[in-house]
Amino acid sequence: MFDHIYNGFLNQKIKDKVIVVDVLRASTTITTLLSIVDEVYITDSIERREKGIYIGERGGVKVKGFDFNNSPIEILKNRDIIEERYNNGEKIYLSTTNGTRVLRSLKAKEIFIGAIVNAKAVSEVGDATLIPCHRMGEFAIEDIVGCAYIAKYWGNDFGLANPELVINSEAAKHLKAIGYEGDVYFSIMENTYDIVGYYIKEDGKVVRYED
Ligand SMILES: O=C(O)[C@H](CS(=O)(=O)O)OP(=O)(O)O
């Protein structure tokens, strides 16, 4: 059933508006960051090129030399220092294994960031194509579930808006194995935020969407 749905996502017509969904954890992290700062730069590099706050991971493990992992809980635990450094002029850079690479490669007129933590808010951007991210090139059930949570507000969740599917996903098992179980439970807390990230491709950054 899931392959059929995933292929359905892959074969859908890309509308002017797309919603990129990476529940574990890039979309959840970006939405969390936008509750603290006004913009998040998206990069696929793991180098520290200029002064700034570098956040990211490869395979779930914080990049050596980065400040924080792609972890919403780690970010909230450090929100004061992030806010202080950001207010002192440092940019925030996010680089993750899957989600930020999908963002940088996607071509669409308007690109929004969707997750379970902002499902209702992002569903209100209007008629959009849901783009579930992969996980290292493989099908990621947690991202299909995230799309279902958003589609629920359009009238049909395909019976997939089920947090157990996220908790029991391979990505969640991996995060639990490397000590980030808290992020899994944080990521399934529906509508924690009414913030929607909007990716300005030409600037390489995500800002809060103001409709
Ligand atoms: O950091 C994450 O949760 C994942 C990497 S993995 O799937 O845990 O290896 O990256 P993301 O780009 O957020 O899917």
Ligand SMILES: [Mg+2]
């Ligand atoms: Mg992911």
